[in-house]
Structures are given as C-alpha cells and as structure tokens.
Amino acid sequence: MATTATTTTATQPRAQMAAQGSVSSSASVRPYKDFLTPLLHRRFTHAALLTLLFCWIGAIYLSTSKSWIWWWFPLGTAGLRALLLFIPCLAVFIAQVMNMEVGGRNTTSGFETWVQRATESRTWMTLLWYCFSGWFFGEVYIWSSSEEAELGWIDYGRAYERPRANENPVVLRCLFMLFSVASAIGFLGSGRDNVKIEEVEKTVQQLQKEGRESKVPEPLRLLYAQAGAVLRHTLSWTFVGLVFAALTYLLVLRTLAWNWMAYPLARLMVRNLPENSGPSGIIHGSMLFRQAVSGCSMLVALWEVSSVVFTIFVHQLPLKRGQPLTSELKDASAIMLSKSSDPNGSLLRGLNAKKTMPRGFAFWELHLISTGFDARRKTVFSEVDRNPKSSWAQTSSLCLAQITAISERISKANEPTEYQNKAAETEQQRRQQEYLIAQQREKTLSLPRIAQRGVLSERDVVAKQQSTALQTFGNVTRSFGQSPGAPNPIAPQARKAIEWTEQRTILNRIRFSPASLQQEADKFALQFLQTPLGEPFRQTFARRVQAVVFGVPYSSKANILHAAKSLVRLAVASLKEDDYGQVAPSIPTLIRTFTGAIANVNRFVGTLAPHWTDVQFQEHDRQVSEVQELVSVLREGLEEVVLAFGEYATSLGLSAKELREAREAVGRRDVRERAV
Template sequence: MAPAVNARPYRDFLTTSLHRRFAKASFYTLFLCWVIAIWMGDWNSLFWTWFPLSAVGLRTIALYIPAFMVFMIRVSQWHVGQRNTVTPNQVFNRLATKKSTFLTFALYSFSAWVYSEIYIWTQSQHGRLQFTVDQGRFTERIKLNERPVYLRFMFVILGCIQTIVHLWADYDQIRIPVKRTEQTGKTNILQLMRANLVLMFSRSIILAASAFPIATVLYYLVGRDPLWRLHFFLVQFFVSLSRNAKPSGVAPFMSLAVIYLIEGTLVTFLWQYTNFIFSSYINREPLKKELPITNDSKDPNGSLLNGLKSKKDAVKSTAFWELAIITERFPDRRKTIYAEPDRVKGPTHTQIINICLAELGEIHKRVDAAMNPDRSTQEPGKSSAPAETQLVRQIAQPLKEGQILGPKAVPQSRWEKVGAVTGEIARNNSSSQNVQNSYAKEYLKKGQEKASHGVRQAESWWDVHRNRLAASPVGWPFRQSLPRTANVVVAGAFYSRQATIFNAITALANLAVHSLSEDIYGSFHNEVPEIIRTLTQAIKDIDAYMNVIQIHWTDFETLTKPEAERKKVKEVEEITAELKDGLEKIVRAFTEYLPGMKISSEEIREAKRLVAKGPEVAQLR
C-alpha cells in the first residue's frame, strides 16, 4: 500500500547528496591550496613553513577563493549527456547567447585575478612587484612600477583562455555510465587522482605556455595604456608621482616571464584539479550508505516518482539512474513498486512504466519528424485554408475568363469567305514582321545557349570552390556530419538523452522479468504488451531512419569511409543494442504467456524476429 503522506520532492534528497559530495571535494581542494600556499611562502622556518595556524593557513583560505569560483561554475551549470547538434556552429550559436557563458568568463577571470593578487602581495619584495619602485637615487622621484600591471593582465587573459577550454571540452558534462547497473564498489578518489595527476599537470604547463605569447601581444596592443592609467590613478592617492609619468617597462622581462610560467601553471593546475575532483564526486551513483538516496523518505517511491516527473533534465536523469539501480540491485525496494496499487494517480508500477515508455516514445517522435518534415500536424479532414466568407449577395454573373473582344463578322457570300481565307494566309506568311521575328528568334536561341553555358561554368566554378572551402578549417564548423545528425534524431538535442534512454530500458526489462515472481497482485502483466510494442517500434524506427538517412556533401569524413561503414554510428548502435537486449529479456520471460495476452500473433513474431540471432530464431519461434 502507498503511504498516506505527501512525498518529499526528489530534489531534497539529491541536493543533500550533492552537498556531501561538495564537502568532500572541497577537502581535497583545500589540501592542494595548502601545498601551493607553502610554495608561495618564505622557507625560513621548518615548522612555520607548513603549520596551518599561521600565514600559511591564511594563504590557504585565500587560495581557496579561486577554486571556489570553479565550484560555482560547475554547481550552476552541470548537465547530463554530451552536446548534440547537426553542425559545430550550432554549439557556438547556442553558447554565444547564454548568460552562463559570460558568467563563466567572469568567474574564471576573477579567479585568475585573485590568484595574481595573492601572489603579488606575498612576493612583492622579492619579485619587484610592489606598487612603486625606487630608482636608486635620493634626488629622483619614484616611478610607477609596470610589472604588476603586466602580470595581472597576463593572469586575466589566462583565465579567459581557460574559459574557452572549459566550454570547448564541455567540463560541465556529467557522464552517467550507460550500462553501469552492476555493483562496482566505491570509486577510490585517491587512485583516480594518482592516475590523472601527471596528465592534469602536463595540460596545465601546455595551457600556461600557450597563453603567454597571446597575452603578451594583447597587452602591448590594447591593454597597456588604459591599464597603466588606471593603476596610476589608484596609486597617486598614496604616493606622490609625476603627472607626466609614462610606462617605464617590465624589465627585467625574463624573470617576470618565469614567474608567470610557474604561477600560471599552478593556477591552471588548480582549475584542472578542481574540475576533476568535482566531476569525480558528482558522477557517483545516487546512493547513500550503499542504499538509494530516496530510502530516507517516508514515501520512497513517491519521491522517486517526483524525480522522474521533474522538468529539470539533471534531476530527471539522476532519478532514472536511481530507478535502474533499484530494479537491478535492490530486490526489497523493487518489490514495493509492485505492492502500491492505491496511489492517487495510479499504481506505482503503472506510473513508472508510463514515464519510461514516454521517454522511449520520444524516439518515435524525433524519427517521424526527421523522416516527414513537411507532414501537417492538423487533425485529419480539416483544411489549413481559412473558410471563404461571402459578405455581399451576388447580383450579377461573374466575369468571363475567355476572350473579351467580341467575335468578328461572319462572311456570308462565297467571295467574302475566299477573301477572309486569303487575307489570313497573307497576314501570317507575307508580313515583313515575320522576317524580323525569325532573326529575333535565332538571336534569342543563341543568347539562351550562351547563358546556359555561362551558368554551367559558374556552377562548376562555385562547386569547386565551395568544396574547397568546406574542406578547409574555416568550413569545419558548418559541416553536417552524419553521426551528429543521427545522434540528434535518435538521442535528442541539445544534450543527449542516451543515459536516460538506457536507464528507462533497464527499468522496463527488470520490472517485467521480475514481476513473474514478485508481483503479488498479478497486475503487472497488463503492461507487458505495451512495453513490447514500444520497444519493437523504437527498434523499427531507428532501423528505418538509418536506412534512409543521406550523407551531406560536406561530410567528408563519412564519405572517405567504406560503403559498409558509413552509416555505423556508435551511440545509435548502442541504443539499438540495448533496446534489443531489453526486448529479448521480456520476450524470453513471457514466451509461453504472450499468446494469452492482449497482443497479436503478428506483433509477437515481429518482436521475436527483431531480437533473434542466427540459430536462436527457431528457438524463439
């Protein structure tokens, strides 16, 4: 029986779980901040160099601010599934207009600026990074030091470049395993870090080194004068400076370049590390103490249903993941799904089945829209044209559409008839205008031939240059790839729903198979025919679409493949294989019961045909 209480929203349990993971990720990040704080400090004392309750501890807390900016980006923008678009340019168009993109630029730039300030205030005496620099003579006026201005600018540009890498590599994606329903144990974070530490550090070195020439050129081209004036405006309130002062240069340049390369590598490594540790924790199964997170609810299945019905893709995807894990590894919890027939909106298992079938039904809608783009969405028998409205009563006959001029007088006598015939012949064959018309027709024909030839030459020239342009790096963002198009249609867009589709299939197959022994009310079998129909239809839709999909002329990568390999798309094949696997489990479990269910023999044969493999055909029949 369903509990007579209002189920808590699923997001309450998910948010609590995410908070615990965030706290653990923050602990490891603080450890890295502590190591960098030791590096920045003065190594004068063996004890105070590392002891947290000292200046090292303060620097550690300050260095956590740049890492916390990354956490803010990830928490606010994480999503499930890869980005699916027909062309790469569509990704750029989508991201270029989103507020989150500008927020990412702002937070990374602020993170880099804070790190530079911490380093400058820590090393100002050793690296000649103080606000002003003494020229060495008592009689000379002090000048504004340009070195810290240059260093701050370099770090901000590094933050912008890191933003581009973040968006390009889609760091915000959470990769839910598409077939991870078996218990794999807790992931050891320390082992993951040791396995990826060298890779992250090498990437940090490459990124910092690559940003160095870009940031330097930008500084001298556009940033030097306005930044130096701003710095001068701020410092003149504290130090007496000459109003005619000008930028004095960043010499010695090599020492400043070494400082940037070392500290730029460290801050980039901090960003890479923070992203990695966040993804490692957020990507863990929705479990608490090795049990589903909704087990703490007074109405666990009610809270799970709230998550499955959520309008937020991230919450919904996590709920589907938990549902698949429950049906695979927790038999006690799975039995409660069958044992709640009195829920307000229907039995628990019926609601779950309907939600999962609706997810698979989206495949049919996307495929149908792709194969029939011009199909009318109106109800049958209704015309799209508005009905004609007759405002005034018709009081006269409608206008004739034929010849308007009146008929000629009919000749009466014999000579009049002869004259009419000979006159017509003379007008048609003896007029001087006929000669001019013949010349005009000849010139027109030659002109049309030349025009046709010119059009063919222009089209040939355009085809050659169009292909060259599309094959170049400039044309890459606009290429329409067959794998990308197939993924958009089958798995959905803008973010792929492949993981949700897999988890829905897993839940359907597990609930159907285990219902034979766990459904105490014996009502689940009524859902089996519709499950078989939906799985069968999804397989047929995908196969039909992949048979008719055309290779776009800009898809050079697919055109270079052998004919047999051109329409093989990994993600689509994985979804088809999972659909067939789930359908096969259900068909095998219900083979002897199917004839007595509300499903026709043709549908049964079609389902068996789709899942049969070689020698198994006869067995399934």
C-alpha cells in the same frame, strides 16, 4: 509463475496491503530534489575540503617566511594564504554548479553549440566567475611575493633615479586575466559541466574489478588515476597559453592597460611621477619570466584540480550509505538517519521532473534499484493502491515514454521531407492546370470586334504618328544596307568589334546570372567546409542522427538506457515477485514499443541523406557507435523479455506476426524456437 497467483493469499492480507497503500498515498510525498540537493551539498563539501588541501600545498609554495614552522603551519600565514587561494577554486565550483546538466549537449554542428552558449546568461556568468578567479589569484600571488620580486606599482630605482611606474605587475595581471578568459572558453567547450553517467558507471565497474579489497576511498583512487592527465594538461596549457597571452598583451593590451590601470594607480601613490609617455618597459626580464611561468602554471593547476575533484565527488552513484537515495535509513540502534514516508512516490516525482538533473538521477536510481536491491524492487509490484495508478503502472509508463519519444522525434524529423515532397507534387499539379486553362483560353479567343475598341484621344493619335515615322525611318535605313549590290556600311574592324562585344555581353550575362552566381557560391562554400576553419559549420551525419534519436539540447541517452534496462529487469523479475499479476498485461505494449523503436532507428539511420555541409561523409559513417549501443541494449532487452514471456504470448494478446517482428528486430533466428 507469480502472475497466476492473483487470487491466492499473499504474504500479507489484502486488507492490510490496501490499508498501507492508502496511507502512503494520502501522506505528503517529498519531492525528489529534497533527497538530491542534500546529497549534492555533502559531496560539494567533501570536494571543497580536498581542494583546500591542495590550496594549502600551494600556500606553502608561495610562502616567503624563513621560519621552519610558520612557512607550513596551517594556523599561521600559510593557513590564511590557503583560504585566500581557495576563493578562486570556489569560483570554479560555482561555475560548474551553475552549468551542471545530465547528458552532453546535443547539437548538429559546433557552430550551433557556440550559438546556444552565447545566448545563455550562465555562459557570461561563467566568464565573469573565471575572470574573478584569475584576478583574485593574481592579487594573492603578487602580494605574497617578497620585495625582491619587484612587483610593486612603483619602481624607485637607485638613489639618484626618479621613481617611475612599474610595468611588471601589469604584465602578470594581464596574463592571469587572459588565462581566465581562455580557461572559461575551454571549460564551456570541453563539456565538463555535464554529468556523464555512462562514463561514471564504466569507471565504477572498472574500479570494483581492480580494487575490491582496497581500503583507499574511491574518490582518492579516481584522483590518483587522473593525476597524470592533470599534470600533462597543466604543462601544455601553461606553455601554449603563455605564448598566446604574451602576444596578445604586447599587440593589444599593453598601451590600454598602462593608460587605464598602471599609470593612474602609480600617480595616486607618488604625485611627482613624470608625465605619462607610454609603458616604462619590463625590468628584470628573467625574473618576470619565472614569475609568469610559476604563477600561470599554479593557477591552471588549481583550476584543473578543482574541476577534477568536483567531478569525482559530485558525479557519483545516487546512493546514500550504500542504499538508494530515496530509501529510509536507520542505523544499528534503529535511529532514523534519513526519513522517507513514501520512497517510491518520491522516486516517481523525480522520474517525472522537468529539469535534467533530478530526472537523470531518478532514472539512474531506478536502474540501481531494479538490478541490485531486491527488497526495494519488490515494493514496485506490491504498491497497487497508489493514486492515480499503481507504482508499476506509473513507472512503466514513464520508462516507456522515454523509448516512445525516440519514434516521435524520428517522425518529426521526417516531416519536412514529406512536406517538401507533397508541396512539390501540389506545385506540379497547379502548373499543369494553369497550362491546360491557358490552352483552352487560346482556343476560345476570337478576333477583336471594332465595337470593343476604345476611342483614341488626340495625344494617342500624335504618339501613334511619331512611332510610325520612326519605324518608317528605321526601315529605310535598314533597306539601304540590305539592297542587292549595295556595299556594307559597317567596316570589317567595326564589325569584329561588334561581334566581340556581343560575345562578351552573352558571357557576362551567363556568368552573372543568378544560377551561375549560386553555383560559384556553392563551390566556394564547399571549399571552405573542407578546411579546418569550416569544421565547426559541418552538420555531420553522426551529430544529426544523435540529435534526433537522443533529443536536444541535452542528450537523453542515459535516461533511455536506464529506462530500457529497468523495464526489462522489472518485467523479468515480475515472474517471481509480482503477486498481483499487474505486469503481465503490460508485456505486449513493452514488446511493441521496443520492436517499433528498433525498426524506426534502423530505418532512419539507413535512409537519412547526409547534409550538404558534410563534405567528408562516407557510407561507413552511418555506423554511429552511440546509436548502435542503444539498439544493442534494446535488442538484448527485447530478446530477454520474449524468452521469458514467450510461452504466455497467446494468452497475453500477442499475435504470431508481432512475435515474428520482434524476432526480426532482435536479429536472432532461434528466439522464436527458444520462446516456444
């Protein structure tokens, strides 16, 4: 065991290691973003070049040249048109970069997601960029058409007809803008702007198994695998969107677009146009339909390809030339390709970053280093003179903080329930005290003394006499009807009317009481929540659990999984690679943290009451797949650590109770026996 070699001589002398550590600590550490930003820029450039190729294909499709060379030659009009078509794709790239985050958005309901989106400035900037993309594409598409397309602002008609404003280009431009708004909303709701690390890792593993000997680059294979999905989405979105856009134009935008865009522009070109009497009407309807289908499908296809290509290139492993991102790289001739004076220092700065992008990629890189790069992993144990703590101490504390945060969020989520229970108990005690005080006060009250009465004024005497006279008159009247043998002064019909009125009054009081109104409102709300329109307002059990376990507003699931896996791998590897024995004292904390997180998550999932809006909740809904995956990773890691360090449990400071709790958390009976 390498932990017992703390007093032995390492591969390098201790003085030399200390000197190297002091040099690395005194040197300026480059921020993690200095490595991540150039990497993303290179990937952005590669994605742009591949997208430009598809724009060139689109430019060939729009070409009207009859020459067999110029209709495709990239240095002619086809190349210029391809560059113009690339501008709408570039706008989509900008929108994706602006919204890019690590981890999906974590909210308790769909309505909360849209509220968060609506209050963010980048949401409206995304809408503007998509509108610019659709508008610019429309201009390129219309101006690339031939004269036979009838897309000019003026319809000159035949020789004997007066020129008039043409509505066809207005229709196409409005369709493109409506598609832009719908695509922006769909992009914001689809979550394509988030870097989903788990999906990237699964896809990479699958491609590595299927095509180990393939010479085709990985991005092209991924693009080929998603070609069918892109085609299906383009066709479905085009035809469904056309119906929606056409109805919206005819019912809402037609008159507005004609009065504010079509006729004023046409009047600038031809002064002798007739007076504006409304839209002139669509001419060449079949041709306009073909243009709408081809233009909208081409626009959606460019958006889809741009989004997929950007995702494929940018959402890749944090590696550079097959090495970790923060590592120093040299070619075969010892020429420096990437300089890094303190790789682990830069990585630690990334792990401690506040923004989700550098922090997510840093934990991703740490996981890759822990599992696939032995030489770099050993440096985590050898850098013991780093300020303020060693590399292992800082790495382990940052990773454990991700796991400890789960228990902290669960405790905060349980605080409102505990506070309500305490408040109810306090209120009940207060009411009991008030009741006892009131009873005691009634017992101590005596008859009022005459000396305590105030002196009555003349106004009080007159009012008292009037009230006494009214009371006397009422008593006489009442006695007239209640005298023995006297007839009832109220007729039977009137008596029935009075009784009916009294019953209706009582029913109305019950019906319009606050409790009854609240009951009716709750009934209506439950009926609404059961409809498809009420689905965005449901706070489902799964979303509430994920919001607490993984955090908000963005999920930290990938960071937690990478932190747990990296800690376990580093701890197990320390048995052979930790020459200074600094990992062994951290093992009890690691085991306690993993055990506590597993117990807290299981308890929280088992005891959390469903929200009243979760009208479709069933008991089997407590099995949330994402949370189960997290618990499974923690259990497997805890089992591996206990098996590796079980024989040193007593010397490390672990008690039999803690080992038993760890065994129960793992759920394996043989862990204790195998560990001992």
